[in-house]
Amino acid sequence: MxxxxxxxxxxxxTHRALGATMTDFAGWDMPLxxxxxxxxxxxxxxxxGLFDLSHMGEIAVTGPQAAALLDHALxxxxxxxxPGRARYTMICxxxxxxxxxxxxxxxxxxDYLVVANASNAGAVLxxxxxxxxxxDAEVRDDGDAHALLAVQGPESAGVLGSLTDADLKGLKYYAGLPGTVAGVPALIARTGYTGxxxxxxxxxxEHAARVWEALTEAGKDAGLVPCGLSCxxxxxxxxxxxxxxxELSTALTPFDAGLGRVVKFEKEGDFVGRAALAEAAERAAAEPPRVLVGLVAEGRRVPRAGYSVVVDGRTVGEVTSGAPSPTLGRPIAMAYVDAAHAAPGTPGVGVDIRGTHEPYEVVALPFYQRQK
Incomplete structure (x- = not known):
């Protein structure tokens, strides 16, 4: 493309005026x-930090049976x-x-708003x-009706608080409420993807640039900066x-990904994938699948997605994401590994980086957790 x-x-x-390095992400020209x-x-x-996340997909689901439809579909x-709350879930x-x-x-x-990843928005719709x-419900692509901005970090409440009439102190995690930001209507959600x-x-x-500029001005003293997809x-x-x-794909069930908790078998009625997911839950209980773990490098070489995790020359897993960690000061990765090698501190674990088995420490996820 x-x-x-x-x-x-x-x-x-706005991004171009700020000198952003742009990249193709899921068919969108986005700031890297x-x-x-x-x-x-x-x-x-x-x-x-201030992010433009307008590439995400928004799908409105409305009508008398909107809840029943979503219970069936997800x-x-x-x-x-x-009402006023949000939930992390999956569509299988x-x-x-x-x-x-x-x-x-x-x-x-x-009335519900479903937010999907940019690369999957069409498939979810x-x-x-x-x-x-x-x-008795309507499903509507609402992506063109929304721009999505995110302000994230320990100073975010103070920055946003100066521009809104919303009660941010009373807004719980995974909750959203209507209000105004910089004088324009907004759905304000206490959600994010940064930790x-x-x-x-x-x-x-049409209001996005005004809100971005207002947040930038309000955040000057707090050290707010524009942020791209890389960070x-x-x-x-x-x-x-x-x-x-x-970490997630059509080749994995939520139980394979260690996220079986999002599957709610106890809800009323049938839902798409229920029988297969019940079998996946039984398999996971009988013989644990590969476990998603954290890996921290002893050296400086960075693992990348697809690299093999090895023990004594044998492949025991695969890296799914890897990068240098600015917070830890060392390369880190997430990987699915055999359950026998998933315990924190498991000895002898390495990553095959271009033929060299680099030593890595197995750690529990997350690598970083903010102090609340």
């Missing part, structure tokens, strides 16, 4: 970094989500393979539309958060 065919967010001109990705990463960990108990195929991981916001009694047959406290702001695309990836890696296409 050429650069002329890439989709651009409402903040495209503005300067030093390490500096952007550290700003989010210690102060605040693995979670969505009807149990109270009939065979139990993960189509995508999602956040579902309940905006009202019969298609699946929800097909699964809506027989339900820090923070907020995601859904606004109309978002290292932040989520340190926080042990899975990324679709790396």
């Amino acid at each position: 050429s650069s002329t065919e890439l989709r651009r967010t409402a903040l495209d001109a 970094r503005y300067g030093s990705e390490r500096d952007e990463h550290i700003a989010v960990r210690t102060r605040a 693995v979670g108990n969505i009807s149990g989500v109270k 195929r009939e065979d139990g393979g993960i189509l995508d991981d999602l956040i579902v916001y309940r905006l009202g009694e019969t 298609e699946a929800l539309t097909a699964r809506a047959a027989g339900f 820090e406290d923070g907020f995601e702001l859904f606004v109309r695309p 978002r990836d290292t932040l989520r890696l340190e926080a042990g958060m899975p990324l679709y296409g790396h």
